Amino acid sequence: MVKLSVLKPTGVRIAALVVILTLMTSLLSGCLYRGDRQQGGTVSYMESVDRVQRALDRFQEDKGILPIVTAGEETPRYEKYRIDLEQLKREGYLEELPAAAFEQGGTVYFLVIDEESDPTVKVMDLGTMQKVNDVQRKVLSYRSSQGGALPGEAEGETYPGLYPVDLQLMQAESLALASVYSGETLPYLMDAQGNVYVDYAFDIMQAIDQSGKTPQDDEDLRTWLTDSSVFVPVKSLPYRWNGSEPVAHIN
Secondary structure: OOOOOOOOOOHHHHHHHHHHHHHHHHHHHHHHOHHHEOOOOOOEHHHHHHHHHHHHHHHHHHHOOOOEOOOOOOOOHHHOOEEOHHHHHHOOOOOOOOOOEHHHOOOEEEEEEOOOOOOEEEEEEHHHHHHHHHHHHHHHHHHHHOOOOOOOHHHOOOEOOEEEOOOHHHOOHHHOEEOOOOOOEEOEEEEOOOOEEEOOHHHHHHHHHHHOOOOOOOOOOOHHHHHHOOEOOOOOOOEEEOOOOEEEOOO
16 A cells, blocks of 8 residues: 655745745736736836826926926817926936836826816826727728728617727727726727727726715716726716716717
């Protein structure tokens, strides 16, 4: 009969187990908090945002203006006031640009929101912007080839005047979008003219559920995302509370 030997825990084995568990915890944390980290997971977005916020505050205190790149009136709310990081560095308010910044080859723009009342630094994910732009081109191409029909219009309205975008119908499944907030796959929306947006209802509902509070009927629910994250909801529409869930509204 073959005897099975039982390995007794030793100090070395216990230490190794602790290391393994620590690594697993770190990896899981990286997945759970995907939205708060740059690519590579080595530097927190929050750290960069805090650093730019301090620089912006000092700049405004000294000069009475904000260091922003001029944008047209038609620029959407959460894309409008991009921070001039080069100016902040050139004038000594930043020692170096954040590695995540587009200006450094990174994947985000640094923006200001609440520019008149409480200028606050956030980031806009360029990966999200690029995917929406790619879907937009696909939708317009589909409409052109299908006599004006939109890919998903036949499924009916998701919200008043807004329709789901059927990626499969356009053979564009590779453009599925992972949320910067939750990591969940978010749907795309389009209006009757084929303009494409991201549907952030899931993320907004999650933020509301976690807060334990009830939104006001007249507030733009996108602020629930910017209040709880460094990201802005790029390519979004305003949302209103209908008593039980967020509903997107065409501007």
